[in-house]
Amino acid sequence: MELLGMTTIFLLVCISCLLLFSSWRSVSQKGKQLPGPISLPILGNILQLNPQNLAESLKKLSKKYGPVFTIHFGPRKVVVLYGSDVVKEALIDQADDFSGRSILPLFEKLFQGTGIVTSNGETWKQLRRFALTTLRDFGMGKKSIEERIQEEAHFLVERIRKTQGRPFNPGKFLTHAVSNIICSIIFGNRFDYEDKKFLTLIELLDENNKLQDSIQTQEKGNAHSDFTIDALSRTTLDLFLAGTGTTSTTLRYGLVILQKYPEIVEKVQEEIDHVIGRDRSPCMADRSQMPYTDAVVHEIQRFIDFLPFNVPHAVIRDTKFRDYFIPKDTMVFPMLTSVLHDSKEFPNPEKFDPGHFLNANGTFKKSDCFMPFSAGKRVCAGEGLARMEIFIFLTSILQNFTLKSVVDPKNVDISPSNRALANLPRPYEVSFLPR
Structure with missing residues (x-):
């Protein structure tokens, strides 16, 4: 009996070795195996990662394993691309291969692969095409949207003016202003900042449901239609959330950074006074004549590094990348x-320096590494809108107000309060003094 048991164990070991060898041979024939730290069963590499600063953990691992390596979140295998060359190579040169969307298990039940952000394949292509076409029809990228942003900037400035220079946290004001832009696009109207009941919003949501119903009537003969109520509702929510949170956070973070560097604010205001003056609203045509302000806006987005990991991608097929083999999905x-x-x-990337986007003669310098909206086929659909909002809102604020920190500028902390999945600014208060 003991001999039979030993024989069984020996056979199992042999079979396991054969399977491992077969798997290794199959992978090695398609490409090299990806390097990476040894993972533990169930736990994966969690003990080697700092959840409070995961980006720094991956930076350290890249120094050891190179620009392409694997880690495991539990049993889930993740390929990490670390470095500007390798990221651009994947998202731009092999854009189609890396155009899939993958989400962490924590969010799978919530998103269920619906909407423009988390869907894949033909569903994603149809929803993205529909969203971009519809947004353009509603004015995105046209003069009418710029006028809406200018109008909202006026309301924001007047709301700030009512604080009469008292210190306060501008987060809510900025969120409401940015949200009103996407509301005006998606729902057709902006809302008064003091509106508590949002009765109009409910009416517009009902109208939105009717529009979705009419689209789904149109698609009733298509058993595999991507335009379902759930998909369109999720897409609308994606646009609403993405069109509110990222831009308002960028502005909120930008204002705390500028408190630390009053000399930068002075230069921006000099340029505003020279190009725009005090009597009219900033517009996008001004940007080409304001290289320093444009550089400051770009540097804010570069410095804060809002989404260090990007939104996770996935390869849509078995992919060979830099001689490595990456399995589908x-x-x-x-x-x-x-x-x-x-x-x-x-140079000195951890330092806030508008000079990163300026040539020696003071003209604006473009950079292929300016990628806060990602790149390739999954680039942010609202990039153009966000750029417009950030420039017009920020210049409108600085055209009318000087920032006064409640602490000495050199003591303003511009490090993020959260380094988990997104970099968020620390809570702060600031006074807006009329110019």
């Missing part, structure tokens, strides 16, 4: 932080 982290903080492109 593997989750991929194209690390935007490694692009935005590339020390070869941006």
